[in-house]
Amino acid sequence: MSSTTSPAHARRRTRASTENERFGRPSSGWRQRGFDIIFESDTRPGQLFDIVLLVVILASVLVVSLDSVRDLGRENRTTFIVLEWGFTLLFTVEYVARLLCVRHPLRYARSFFGIVDLIAVLPTYLAFFFPELHLLIDIRVLRMLRVFRILKLTPYLSEYAFLASALYASRRKIMVFLSGVLMVQVLLGTVMYVVEGPENGFTSIPLSIYWGITTMTTVGFGDLVPHTNLGRAIASFMMLLGWGILAVPTGIVTAEMAGRRMRGDVLLRECETCGTTGHSQSALYCQDCGASMTPPDR
Amino acid sequence: MSSTTSPAHARRRTRASTENERFGRPSSGWRQRGFDIIFESDTRPGQLFDIVLLVVILASVLVVSLDSVRDLGRENRTTFIVLEWGFTLLFTVEYVARLLCVRHPLRYARSFFGIVDLIAVLPTYLAFFFPELHLLIDIRVLRMLRVFRILKLTPYLSEYAFLASALYASRRKIMVFLSGVLMVQVLLGTVMYVVEGPENGFTSIPLSIYWGITTMTTVGFGDLVPHTNLGRAIASFMMLLGWGILAVPTGIVTAEMAGRRMRGDVLLRECETCGTTGHSQSALYCQDCGASMTPPDR
Amino acid sequence: MSSTTSPAHARRRTRASTENERFGRPSSGWRQRGFDIIFESDTRPGQLFDIVLLVVILASVLVVSLDSVRDLGRENRTTFIVLEWGFTLLFTVEYVARLLCVRHPLRYARSFFGIVDLIAVLPTYLAFFFPELHLLIDIRVLRMLRVFRILKLTPYLSEYAFLASALYASRRKIMVFLSGVLMVQVLLGTVMYVVEGPENGFTSIPLSIYWGITTMTTVGFGDLVPHTNLGRAIASFMMLLGWGILAVPTGIVTAEMAGRRMRGDVLLRECETCGTTGHSQSALYCQDCGASMTPPDR
Amino acid sequence: MSSTTSPAHARRRTRASTENERFGRPSSGWRQRGFDIIFESDTRPGQLFDIVLLVVILASVLVVSLDSVRDLGRENRTTFIVLEWGFTLLFTVEYVARLLCVRHPLRYARSFFGIVDLIAVLPTYLAFFFPELHLLIDIRVLRMLRVFRILKLTPYLSEYAFLASALYASRRKIMVFLSGVLMVQVLLGTVMYVVEGPENGFTSIPLSIYWGITTMTTVGFGDLVPHTNLGRAIASFMMLLGWGILAVPTGIVTAEMAGRRMRGDVLLRECETCGTTGHSQSALYCQDCGASMTPPDR
Numbered sequence A, B, C, D: 001m002s003s004t005t006s007p008a009h010a011r012r013r014t015r016a017s018t019e020n021e022r023f024g025r026p027s028s029g030w031r032q033r034g035f036d037i038i039f040e041s042d043t044r045p046g047q048l049f050d051i052v053l054l055v056v057i058l059a060s061v062l063v064v065s066l067d068s069v070r071d072l073g074r075e076n077r078t079t080f081i082v083l084e085w086g087f088t089l090l091f092t093v094e095y096v097a098r099l100l101c102v103r104h105p106l107r108y109a110r111s112f113f114g115i116v117d118l119i120a121v122l123p124t125y126l127a128f129f130f131p132e133l134h135l136l137i138d139i140r141v142l143r144m145l146r147v148f149r150i151l152k153l154t155p156y157l158s159e160y161a162f163l164a165s166a167l168y169a170s171r172r173k174i175m176v177f178l179s180g181v182l183m184v185q186v187l188l189g190t191v192m193y194v195v196e197g198p199e200n201g202f203t204s205i206p207l208s209i210y211w212g213i214t215t216m217t218t219v220g221f222g223d224l225v226p227h228t229n230l231g232r233a234i235a236s237f238m239m240l241l242g243w244g245i246l247a248v249p250t251g252i253v254t255a256e257m258a259g260r261r262m263r264g265d266v267l268l269r270e271c272e273t274c275g276t277t278g279h280s281q282s283a284l285y286c287q288d289c290g291a292s293m294t295p296p297d298r
Helices: A007-015 A017-023 A029-038 A044-068 A070-075 A077-100 A105-110 A112-126 A131-151 A156-169 A171-196 A205-216 A229-267 B007-015 B017-023 B029-038 B044-068 B070-075 B077-100 B105-110 B112-126 B131-151 B156-169 B171-196 B205-216 B229-267 C007-015 C017-023 C029-038 C044-068 C070-075 C077-100 C105-110 C112-126 C131-151 C156-169 C171-196 C205-216 C229-267 D007-015 D017-023 D029-038 D044-068 D070-075 D077-100 D105-110 D112-126 D131-151 D156-169 D171-196 D205-216 D229-267
Strands: none
Touching (some): A029 A044, A044 A070, A044 B171, A044 B205, A070 A077, A077 A105, A077 A112, A105 A112, A156 A171, A156 A229, A156 B229, A171 A205, A171 A229, A171 D044, A171 D156, A205 A229, A205 B229, A229 D171, A229 D205, A229 D229, B017 B105, B029 B044, B029 B077, B044 B070, B044 B077, B044 C171, B044 C205, B070 B077, B077 B105, B077 B112, B105 B112, B156 B171, B156 B229, B156 C229, B171 C229, B205 C229, B229 D229, C017 C105, C029 C077, C044 C070, C044 C131, C044 D171, C044 D205, C070 C077, C077 C105, C077 C112, C156 C171, C156 C229, C171 C205, C171 C229, C171 D229, C205 C229, C229 D229, D017 D105, D029 D044, D044 D070, D044 D131, D070 D077, D077 D112, D156 D171, D156 D229, D171 D229, D205 D229
């Protein structure tokens, strides 16, 4: 199954470039086939492998969760232990297979998913010596990030890229905004500590700041509540303020998304020949240089 | 009343096509008249029937609700029983009438509303044998979805279609977003379980995840609350994170709606001859086929 | 002071047309002067009157509020009684003056503000006979709506009109949306009643619906909380759903506002000669017919 | 180091104009060097000074916060006292240095940051005589606003300016909106006081208004909760109303931001020669003066 020159292969090359370039696809033999199954997801067996893997990860996370429920955990002690060791052995085999089917195993071991894959199996082994590490097993949920690997083949990828790039473009605005909010929190938290004081439950400034965040994000647990009239007035002010500035992150992200959408859909298609922007999606020729433009296929 | 060739009838045909095509309008007689009254809503009696039906459904839901209020339910036991059986008989008659006035009764029985209509009357009968099924009667509220049938005749339909299509177009983005949020929840829920532990009320991982959802959606019931300093710090982080990412679904839906509105109102006027979009509001000729375009009059 | 032909008067005419046309400005004498002071706000004394009135209304609302505080109310019993009767007499005099200074007193008495002005003084008098009516005095806060009268002279009016018209244009979408949300509430409220039951505090279906609204609007009082695992799972679903659909009304209003802003500011300046839209704010000549365009002065 | 004619200096001039023009940069000697280090942040030592200052401010705020935690504060009494006096002396030295290195010390002393710098050191000294003033030390957090000084050199400044100007442009709309919301609060708060009454915890009208704000901002502490059926119905209405109008401030800010973004990115490119705006991204010549325009390179 070495369709090196077919167009289908060319298509795969482009899509799978990340793993291919970084870890190196073995040139032939069972290691190549293993790489295509484990790391790629554009062949039938490759897709199947990814789906099975996701189901197994989900099941292992579910087992750890249910194990923590007191009654369930006590009654089915052995079942849970067997299941957990089963999943751990499975993941260990998979981890070794990944190392074997790659031209540069060290590069994989040091990559993000390489580290995640390793620390997904470590807790069970380490729990022999340090039983409290047992719970870290739930870090396995991070492995589910691979779900986006499968999504690569579906229209979900562009949606994901759209969301990610809109959030990435807004990161500076959101950081400026959050740092301002946190300064306001520290100030108002201190004021509430002075006004309400330890006799009303505001026992320290950090606790008052925690309460302030609870209030301004409109969560409002109610475990800590102002009891003096001045405290209630300040709390009312904080709530209205929090309500008002809730609009800001929303505005930032929305404006970014709407702007992108407009540019992408309506206004800013760019001519690949002369670089002029401002063409509509249906334009067939560049407004400026007359070069032919291929409309996007979606 | 067989105005087969009048323009009013043609108009009705188009609007009522769904029921007409799927279940078949009887060709004549009392069954045709029944169909026009029960299934259509563009004649006087048809509209009246729909309005009366809605009022009756609302009343029956109200009766079930009030019946559940302890004091009311005990005092007016017989009144409620009589009312409930009244409504059930009424709905049974209506269900049978719907079956009779349609050319393909089975198609109706298997349609969404056919099933809803059936299970709206079943609980009362089944409550003879299984009294606890009694409460399922409130499923009758689903029948109120028919309200959109009446809306068909009003300008509300386009608003409804606008909302529905904007949400439908955003479904993939929202699913990608929600799956990401859920993964974060599982991770942070486990961390909170480890940090706070059963002695502070976080008795299991599923409960911690439930608490995490409570916190990040800014609901904040307050039945479960962090008590350690580290737990409070993580909770503060989760609240600010939840606040920040609350912006994302809003941004998705808003950008979709604003984009649609712009396209519809300002930028993407469609040529009625060749269907090409992307014309400005002031365009006099189609960019593609050169057909004359009449600018909108608003 | 009968500047009937001055441009200042013409300006006033336009602005004050509402009261003038509906109630009739007396043609001369002290009644005309009274009308200008009480009903208009474009002369010095007229503005002063409106501001003093607002301060007095605010003070009277404050007095009623403070009176309700138990300790304050008991200690300063007589002070509050004197103040309340003072405000009531003042408002009564003002009400009579309004009736006198108008050509059609009955039209004023039946207008919105005429009724509000009347029921703002009635409770104090009626409290002689029905003491519990005393608290209705706070209806005086409605009189503060007159604040928008003063705003007429400031740039706030256009902002107010912008907000009001954007909300008005979105009313149908919001109603369709709210009716859908309420149906979901009734259904899920019933489900929660069945799942949690009276033993966990969900004593009736209306109470469960109230809890559902509390949860889906992310208010989360915490007085009612699910205790079973199934109930918590449903609650989690409801919270995420509420979070998601919180985006919808925001999207509706934002898209409306953004659309308006774009049309107004950037894209849709209309040529008054030929009616072509799509001119930029700085355009000096119509793109289509070459007619001269006066740029807006803001 | 008097590089008066170098382009690097010219660049600095422009950036640092605020402090330079207002307080006066000394013409030579150690005072000039001190000014460059303390007030400017475009030389190496100047940047270092600002970063060290921020870290020290953060540390001093942290110390005050931790001091308020009961157990920590009691155990490390002397450590905290020494640290606080250390920070206070440091800030006093810095304050005197600022006064010395400036041509017009009084102008600095009366500027916003001059006053903040003074009241950041005063509480420790005044706490000798009035111990309760001790807590006001946290006002030091205001000094952190200087962080935006460092941001001047980074791309964060434009983001900050964007956020600030969008909020500033929306201020009138938000004020009109907030005043309307507050009037509704006073009315509904009074209604809830009448309906629920002191026996259900609503002991006064101001408290009911506080509860109303708690509810409509979706904070929902749960310390005060309606107990009557009518009260719950009104609360449900208030929650849905609060949910709906949460959309308004979001809409205001978002529409403002999206509008700005569109103008800036897509539609309103400015001519560098005559300053006319409103050019499309693809424009090659100014619409007004015909000067050649270079399209942006992004």
